[in-house]
Amino acid sequence: MERSIAFILNGKPTRIKVDDERMLLWVLRYDLGLTGAKFGCGTAICGACTVIVDNQAVRSCSVPVKEIAGKKILTIEGLSKDGHLHPIQEAFVNHNAFQCGYCTPGMIMSAYALLLQTPRPAAADIVRHMDGNLCRCGAQVRIVEAIQDAAVAMKGRA
Amino acid sequence: MKQDETTVTANGGVNRRDFLKLGTGLVVYFWAGPMDVFGQAPPAVSTDFNAYIQIGANGRVTCMVGKIEMGQGLQTALAQNLAEELEVAVDSIDMIMGDTDLCPWDIGTFGSLANRQLGPVLRGAAAEARTVLLQMASERLHAPVERLQVKDGVVTDPVQGKRVSYAELVQGKRIERKVGKVAVKSTTDYKVMGTSARRKDAIEKVTGKAKYTADFVLPGMVFARILRPPAHGATLKSVDTSAAEKVPNVQVVKDGNLIAVIGNRPDIADKALGLIKAQFEPSPNKLDNKSIFDHLVAAKVETKVVAEKGSLAEGEKLGEVFEQTYLHSYGAHAHMETHSTLVKIEGGKATLWASTQRPFGVRDAVAQALGFTPQNVRVITPYVGGGFGGKNYTQNAVEAARLAKLVGKPLQLVWDRSEDFMYDRFRPAGVVKIRSAMTKEGQLALWDFTVYAAGDWGSPTFYDVPNNRTVAAPIAELAWRRGDNAGGVHPFNVGAWRMPGTNTISFARESHMDILASKAGIDPLEFRLKHLSDKRMRGVLEAAAKQFGWQPGKTPSGRGVGVSCGLIYGTYVASMAQVEVDKNTGAVQVKRVVTAVDPGTVVNPEGARQQVEGCITMGLGYALSEEVLFKDGEVLARNFDSYEIPRFSTMPKMEVVLVDNRQFPPDGMGEPPIITMGSVIANAIHDATGARLLQLPMTPDRVKAALKRS
Numbered sequence: 054m055e056r057s058i059a060f061i062l063n064g065k066p067t068r069i070k071v072d073d074e075r076m077l078l079w080v081l082r083y084d085l086g087l088t089g090a091k092f093g094c095g096t097a098i099c100g101a102c103t104v105i106v107d108n109q110a111v112r113s114c115s116v117p118v119k120e121i122a123g124k125k126i127l128t129i130e131g132l133s134k135d136g137h138l139h140p141i142q143e144a145f146v147n148h149n150a151f152q153c154g155y156c157t158p159g160m161i162m163s164a165y166a167l168l169l170q171t172p173r174p175a176a177a178d179i180v181r182h183m184d185g186n187l188c189r190c191g192a193q194v195r196i197v198e199a200i201q202d203a204a205v206a207m208k209g210r211a
Numbered sequence: 212m213k214q215d216e217t218t219v220t221a222n223g224g225v226n227r228r229d230f231l232k233l234g235t236g237l238v239v240y241f242w243a244g245p246m247d248v249f250g251q252a253p254p255a256v257s258t259d260f261n262a263y264i265q266i267g268a269n270g271r272v273t274c275m276v277g278k279i280e281m282g283q284g285l286q287t288a289l290a291q292n293l294a295e296e297l298e299v300a301v302d303s304i305d306m307i308m309g310d311t312d313l314c315p316w317d318i319g320t321f322g323s324l325a326n327r328q329l330g331p332v333l334r335g336a337a338a339e340a341r342t343v344l345l346q347m348a349s350e351r352l353h354a355p356v357e358r359l360q361v362k363d364g365v366v367t368d369p370v371q372g373k374r375v376s377y378a379e380l381v382q383g384k385r386i387e388r389k390v391g392k393v394a395v396k397s398t399t400d401y402k403v404m405g406t407s408a409r410r411k412d413a414i415e416k417v418t419g420k421a422k423y424t425a426d427f428v429l430p431g432m433v434f435a436r437i438l439r440p441p442a443h444g445a446t447l448k449s450v451d452t453s454a455a456e457k458v459p460n461v462q463v464v465k466d467g468n469l470i471a472v473i474g475n476r477p478d479i480a481d482k483a484l485g486l487i488k489a490q491f492e493p494s495p496n497k498l499d500n501k502s503i504f505d506h507l508v509a510a511k512v513e514t515k516v517v518a519e520k521g522s523l524a525e526g527e528k529l530g531e532v533f534e535q536t537y538l539h540s541y542g543a544h545a546h547m548e549t550h551s552t553l554v555k556i557e558g559g560k561a562t563l564w565a566s567t568q569r570p571f572g573v574r575d576a577v578a579q580a581l582g583f584t585p586q587n588v589r590v591i592t593p594y595v596g597g598g599f600g601g602k603n604y605t606q607n608a609v610e611a612a613r614l615a616k617l618v619g620k621p622l623q624l625v626w627d628r629s630e631d632f633m634y635d636r637f638r639p640a641g642v643v644k645i646r647s648a649m650t651k652e653g654q655l656a657l658w659d660f661t662v663y664a665a666g667d668w669g670s671p672t673f674y675d676v677p678n679n680r681t682v683a684a685p686i687a688e689l690a691w692r693r694g695d696n697a698g699g700v701h702p703f704n705v706g707a708w709r710m711p712g713t714n715t716i717s718f719a720r721e722s723h724m725d726i727l728a729s730k731a732g733i734d735p736l737e738f739r740l741k742h743l744s745d746k747r748m749r750g751v752l753e754a755a756a757k758q759f760g761w762q763p764g765k766t767p768s769g770r771g772v773g774v775s776c777g778l779i780y781g782t783y784v785a786s787m788a789q790v791e792v793d794k795n796t797g798a799v800q801v802k803r804v805v806t807a808v809d810p811g812t813v814v815n816p817e818g819a820r821q822q823v824e825g826c827i828t829m830g831l832g833y834a835l836s837e838e839v840l841f842k843d844g845e846v847l848a849r850n851f852d853s854y855e856i857p858r859f860s861t862m863p864k865m866e867v868v869l870v871d872n873r874q875f876p877p878d879g880m881g882e883p884p885i886i887t888m889g890s891v892i893a894n895a896i897h898d899a900t901g902a903r904l905l906q907l908p909m910t911p912d913r914v915k916a917a918l919k920r921s
Contacts, residue, residue, distance in 0.1 A: 089418075095628055153594070153596045161417060187547065188547070191829060193859045
């Protein structure tokens with residue numbers, strides 16, 4: 054059903070008139086111009102489209118827009134503040150925790166959700182949490198190391 | 212060096228239309244001397260070296276190459292090649308990659324070619340540029356060239372204490388100058404090559420600012436989804452598009468067999484596609500992923516003797532002949548970014564943004580499909596979200612261009628994951644038969660190696676065997692180039708895949724060596740070294756053994772350790788692994804992998820390590836889980852739940868040993884380290900359990916079956 058949906062997007066109150074059955078990924082990318090979240094599988098199994106909704110990592114390819122009404126959305130575009138990289142982004146840079154970079158926004162947003170819930174995760178916690186985020190280039194080991202570094206840098210704060 | 216001549220021209224002969232948009236500055240023209248100046252320069256690459264470099268008035272250097280960045284770090288590594296000889300900072304170089312209007316023709320980004328073939332060209336171009344610039348500085352500073360020093364794009368005359376920058380030398384000018392033969396640096400003099408320059412793409416990629424093809428938005432653009440048959444070879448019987456046509460903002464278009472839904476958003480087009488009712492005649496193809504191997508062996512294709520030494524009949528007399536057959540299933544590329552193209556056709560010219568490894572190949576294929584001249588097609592290649600050989604082909608771009616022409620609007624065609632699997636040019640399934648014999652002392656006497664469908668790359672033995680022969684079918688290589696079904700051998704199209712056939716060949720060779728070592732009761736590392744006189748191969752094996760802490764022993768030892776080595780292009784690889792096998796479930800967990808690589812000179816150690824880690828990871832996939840299941844032309848692997856690629860929980864501890872061998876120029880790095888992965892895991896499984904796996908991937912079911920046999 055086409056209707057007006059309001060939510061907070063990267064800290065900004067946002068309102069959009071849209072068919073509320075449409076999936077968040079497509080609305081973010083082609084109605085709101087935020088192309089950081091990527092299409093990978095379309096069925097919530099690869100994690101390339103991961104964004105944060107009310108502090109939880111969600112697969113935006115499979116979340117209808119009606120479910121985000123009144124909620125807070127954080128995408129990769131909203132993570133760095135005032136031109137400063139977020140510690141997770143910084144750690145990804147320091148570890149070269151990416152190659153092609155296509156899965157990277159989803160990886161970083163998943164890691165962000167993990168560190169919100171578990172500020173000092175063990176390597177096994179990270180592997181468990183990130184296991185549904187796929188990377189074809191083989192950056193997984195570096196991503197685990199980057200998340201561990203970011204956890205230290207964040208000192209328990211997200 | 213004698214100065215030949217200097218001319219200032221209005222237009223320098225550059226006919227690339229948008230060249231001027233790069234800003235004013237020096238365009239350095241090169242008339243290459245003999246090719247040997249640049250060592251390995253290949254015949255296919257443009258010798259018009261000026262096309263690669265522009266020095267801007269602001270001091271920034273623009274480097275234009277037809278190669279593309281798909282994660283392998285070329286943006287950085289190629290800049291290092293240029294910086295080394297031009298004597299500028301890597302950070303001062305802006306790379307323009309894969310733009311067919313701005314970059315010189317390039318064959319494509321595959322075959323681990325970039326550093327080993329384009330690298331020497333760029334270094335040669337940069338060396339000549341530096342020579343020209345030093346001549347200009349010499350004139351400006353009234354100092355002999357021999358006295359000048361150059362660093363970070365600034366030329367200094369230490370005697371007069373004067374300096375002039377490249378930017379100051381060239382500002383506002385276009386200078387055409389010919390110089391003669393110039394020398395390039397010796398690999399041992401490298402200062403920039405061999406260092407871990409920071410990836411140029413890092414900030415963009417962690418902030419979501421890095422643009423991939425589907426991230427480009429044009430005013431008035433539309434999004435297409437194509438009606439697909441359920442199977443390869445299935446043909447359309449009837450179609451009813453009326454329900455789809457009623458959807459607001461949606462249009463259905465037909466062009467022969469091509470039926471597509473065009474929408475104002477990708478998801479809206481996709482939803483409407485689901486409303487099309489279509490019936491198809493089933494595919495006549497009756498092969499499946501089990502029957503395929505007999506089919507491949509029986510296929511009538513031309514074969515050739517790739518290598519031959521001694522006499523097979525003589526070898527057969529020296530020991531008991533032992534024969535074994537090895538199988539490898541089809542594999543998918545499964546890059547995270549599916550095939551994508553955006554097309555704009557305006558004023559008789561098509562501009563494409565395409566996720567491709569072969570921008571010039573796309574240009575030519577699209578030109579042909581649209582009836583345009585190649586000059587009227589421009590392909591721009593943004594960041595590519597993974598390729599691995601799968602983006603060498605042009606189907607997606609050609610479909611997008613045809614549809615854009617039909618609808619008369621800018622059009623995006625992003626394949627769904629299911630289409631990306633179905634129309635992937637799979638790594639061909641392959642079969643290798645080996646007949647061997649060894650003496651009582653465990654010395655190889657016979658090696659008769661026949662490859663079916665997996666090509667011949669890397670197939671000749673590098674072991675010392677007095678009587679050997681290698682036979683393969685050349686059709687496979689053709690298929691990798693064309694992305695077709697290799698003369699009808701396969702039930703669908705096949706193509707290149709990070710060392711396509713060599714993975715299969717290496718699995719067979721190194722598994723067989725392990726079986727023979729076990730039969731001879733000799734440690735598998737010692738058995739290999741006993742048959743190796745190639746120092747570089749011995750070197751990587753010894754480097755891997757040192758890092759791994761290899762303890763010699765007969766196999767199976769129950770420890771779960773394995774060794775493998777391989778050679779492809781000019782790169783030597785050795786791997787060692789440790790595995791744990793769950794005998795009840797057949798599941799294999801790889802605990803540790805050590806890979807040592809000698810690619811000659813290492814361009815960027817950190818980048819090289821990433822490539823090796825990527826090879827280990829992707830190698831675990833083809834070794835353990837990746838298999839394209841299919842039946843009657845239908846590809847059953849359609850998403851990441853039916854085609855299992857490695858995950859975080861798959862990852863072993865990985866250790867990379869780089870043998871930076873400055874005796875040799877840089878060779879391939881993106882693919883070679885993957886070739887040992889199937890065999891090193893198979894050998895470790897055998898060492899753990901005594902079970903010998905003869906088919907890749909080594910799925911839990913196959914491991915259980917092998918345990919039963921053992």
